[in-house]
Amino acid sequence: MDRTLEDFITALRRSGVRVSVAETMDALQAAALSGYGDRRLLKDFLSVSLAKSLPEKEIFEVCFSRFFAVDDVSGEDFLFEKGDVPPTVQGTSLLTQFLLSGDDGGLALAFREAAGLAGIRDIQYPTQKGLYMQRFFQELGMEALDRDLRRLTEEGSPEALAQAKALESMRNHLVERTRNLIERQIELYASARADELSAEHIRNTRLTAIEERDLARIHKIVQKMVKQLKDRNSRRQKAARRGHLDFKKTFRKNITYGGIPFNTCWKSKKIDRAEVVAICDVSRSVANVARFFLLVLYSLNEVIPKIRSFIFCSNLVEVSPLFEKYPLQEALARLWSGTDLPILMNRTDYGGSFLDFKDQHSHCLTKRSTVIIMGDARNNYWNPKTEALRFISERCKRLIWLNPEMPSLWGAGDSEMETYLPYCTIARECNTLRHLEKVVEYLLRVN
Amino acid sequence: MLPEGGAVNTLTDKFATVEGVRLGLKEVGYIAARQIAHAVYLAYHLGKPVLVEGPAGVGKTELAKATASFMGIPLIRLQCYEGLDESKALYEWKYGKQLLYTQLLKDKLDGIIGGEANLAESIDRLHQYDDIFFSPRFLEPRPLLRALQEKGGAVLLIDEVDKSDDEFEAFLLEILSDFQVSVPEIGTIEATTRPFVFLTSNSTRELGEALKRRCLHLYISFPEQGLEREIVKTRVPGISERLTAQLVSFIHQVRTLDIKKVPSVSETIDWAKTLVILHAENLDRELVRDTLNTFLKAREDIRVAEEKLHTLMEHALKEAT
Numbered sequence: 001m002d003r004t005l006e007d008f009i010t011a012l013r014r015s016g017v018r019v020s021v022a023e024t025m026d027a028l029q030a031a032a033l034s035g036y037g038d039r040r041l042l043k044d045f046l047s048v049s050l051a052k053s054l055p056e057k058e059i060f061e062v063c064f065s066r067f068f069a070v071d072d073v074s075g076e077d078f079l080f081e082k083g084d085v086p087p088t089v090q091g092t093s094l095l096t097q098f099l100l101s102g103d104d105g106g107l108a109l110a111f112r113e114a115a116g117l118a119g120i121r122d123i124q125y126p127t128q129k130g131l132y133m134q135r136f137f138q139e140l141g142m143e144a145l146d147r148d149l150r151r152l153t154e155e156g157s158p159e160a161l162a163q164a165k166a167l168e169s170m171r172n173h174l175v176e177r178t179r180n181l182i183e184r185q186i187e188l189y190a191s192a193r194a195d196e197l198s199a200e201h202i203r204n205t206r207l208t209a210i211e212e213r214d215l216a217r218i219h220k221i222v223q224k225m226v227k228q229l230k231d232r233n234s235r236r237q238k239a240a241r242r243g244h245l246d247f248k249k250t251f252r253k254n255i256t257y258g259g260i261p262f263n264t265c266w267k268s269k270k271i272d273r274a275e276v277v278a279i280c281d282v283s284r285s286v287a288n289v290a291r292f293f294l295l296v297l298y299s300l301n302e303v304i305p306k307i308r309s310f311i312f313c314s315n316l317v318e319v320s321p322l323f324e325k326y327p328l329q330e331a332l333a334r335l336w337s338g339t340d341l342p343i344l345m346n347r348t349d350y351g352g353s354f355l356d357f358k359d360q361h362s363h364c365l366t367k368r369s370t371v372i373i374m375g376d377a378r379n380n381y382w383n384p385k386t387e388a389l390r391f392i393s394e395r396c397k398r399l400i401w402l403n404p405e406m407p408s409l410w411g412a413g414d415s416e417m418e419t420y421l422p423y424c425t426i427a428r429e430c431n432t433l434r435h436l437e438k439v440v441e442y443l444l445r446v447n
Numbered sequence: 448m449l450p451e452g453g454a455v456n457t458l459t460d461k462f463a464t465v466e467g468v469r470l471g472l473k474e475v476g477y478i479a480a481r482q483i484a485h486a487v488y489l490a491y492h493l494g495k496p497v498l499v500e501g502p503a504g505v506g507k508t509e510l511a512k513a514t515a516s517f518m519g520i521p522l523i524r525l526q527c528y529e530g531l532d533e534s535k536a537l538y539e540w541k542y543g544k545q546l547l548y549t550q551l552l553k554d555k556l557d558g559i560i561g562g563e564a565n566l567a568e569s570i571d572r573l574h575q576y577d578d579i580f581f582s583p584r585f586l587e588p589r590p591l592l593r594a595l596q597e598k599g600g601a602v603l604l605i606d607e608v609d610k611s612d613d614e615f616e617a618f619l620l621e622i623l624s625d626f627q628v629s630v631p632e633i634g635t636i637e638a639t640t641r642p643f644v645f646l647t648s649n650s651t652r653e654l655g656e657a658l659k660r661r662c663l664h665l666y667i668s669f670p671e672q673g674l675e676r677e678i679v680k681t682r683v684p685g686i687s688e689r690l691t692a693q694l695v696s697f698i699h700q701v702r703t704l705d706i707k708k709v710p711s712v713s714e715t716i717d718w719a720k721t722l723v724i725l726h727a728e729n730l731d732r733e734l735v736r737d738t739l740n741t742f743l744k745a746r747e748d749i750r751v752a753e754e755k756l757h758t759l760m761e762h763a764l765k766e767a768t
Contacts, residue, residue, distance in 0.1 A: 018656070020660050022660055022661075023660060026493060026495065026663070029492075029493055030489055030493065033489065033492055040481065041465065041485060044481065044482050044485035044486070044489075045485060045489050047482070048482075048485065048486045048489055048490075048497075048663045048664060048665055049489070049493075049663055049664075051664065052498075052659040052660075052662075052664040053500075053653075053659070053664070054500070054650075054666055057666050260546065260550065261546075262542075262543055262546055264542070
């Protein structure tokens, strides 16, 4: 297989574009049609056959220009001044000879070979820069060059000194070039890889340790998950159950034909759009995960049209309008500080808050709605008022409780989780993105 | 693969060079950006379907139509919607006709079976005719089957595939990779000539990986000013150079505003037509204000544009000169 194309596809894959074998074959055929002469034609052909969505197209653009820029390094970029260098001394290394005689072609070849031998395409982390540079120099024959340089200086004749000086400056130039080359390789192969690794890391980090700077990235991951959920759910899929004849309807319709069933009617099933009611605890006991919950809440708000969001501590308030009005950062800040919200940040009162919900907002529950409660159920030994939760539970399709604590802690101390558990359709521990993913998967399965 | 040698030659001639494709599309009234021409060329040579994505109204559907008339073969269109299934897309038995025929032929049947002595013999007799009601004569071909059966090849346009269900998407896979379908009662029907397939999507949902893998993917975005000017000039003959420059520049600015629905290329053309009918030679404030509703369809959007009208106009007039 075409080595250049193979390398390019590797670079694409490392940057996060999924390329299948079938697509590789297409790309091969396309490249054979276009040849490598016309870059724009090649780019269009490869783009059409390899990048299959808008984000992928963007990655492709960047990758393509970087990749083929790297390839050009060994070509035209490598012009050294020729002329005033005296003819080469016998017994010097190949690299020295290339440099002194100004043989660009030979040098380019040597460069390419060294790059291949040093395996710089395998570079994975930016920290490996030094290592790969050293390997590259070794393959290029830098040691021999240094030896020649030393010998020339030791010789001491004016001719040799002039040569040594010229060689010295070219050596510096060479080092500079190599550094550039390696840095570009890192951009091409390693940066995306590092991104991927940290995304993986974030998934498994407990959300109590969530940091401000990761917020945007987590938001993206959550958004993706929530969107997936919505995609499958919200489309009113009219799954025609073929094979189930609606006999009553058929008979009624065909009375005009003397009972001969000319027009048949089939049973069909409608799936309704998701209706979600989200209730989130923002008290101090869950302070460190509340930010994450709010993030989830915000993402849900972005994609689900029929959603009502509430937060509570000592009492319960609706926050849906806030999410619509402000961008993520500001909405979170406002929720956090409680600006313009009639929320009381005293001790958490689950019972009271459920009662608030029952009294003021229960009309938004229908038999189609899913209620998601996020909180640790630590009620400060107050009356849990289970009947309020039962009321909610009876009026919705299902009630999901996401608890940041481990199941073994449920019911310990002032946790009322065990008391509430019977009224939950499902209760899950949720404090990493991995957990959240599992919950999302569960939601998808049930439907 | 084509039956007549002549057709083969002309088609191969048409697709001989990339430039030829671009000019050919231009001849039938479609001004193609470089990428689009390249994609069509590649799709022809690889024999692969093209999935076209992009914002509404950039000419995705138009591309399929133009390709059909460029290649000189019919266009068969399948509009996707929620709940679209095989019977609407592929084929259906003409149930009514079958029923009617059985009713009409009741007496005939009595005659055929009547002579036999017992049940077993009657059934043997019937078996000689068993497939008669499930023959191609009672088959109603829908767009997909029609595209496969078309002798000289066809351009098959599967429009807004993102609106269909996941199941339908899965069902498309068989057709797109093998260009054949199996009808249980008749057998496998293979394409005589592979149709040139376009799928369009407005990205209302993410399409499946499997479908994407089988297609080439073309993303069409809004054209550059130069290209859009050319499009307007081809579509609206008799429009002056200056007016074209002004209105295209204006539209391009409107697209950068924070509005609900950005004006599409087809709406640019509509506006240009309107202005020509009104005998406009120049854009002026009153005229623009009165005709904003040809390319902005939401009240909120019109309000936003009206507020900025002055700066937009100034910029457009300056850029056009």
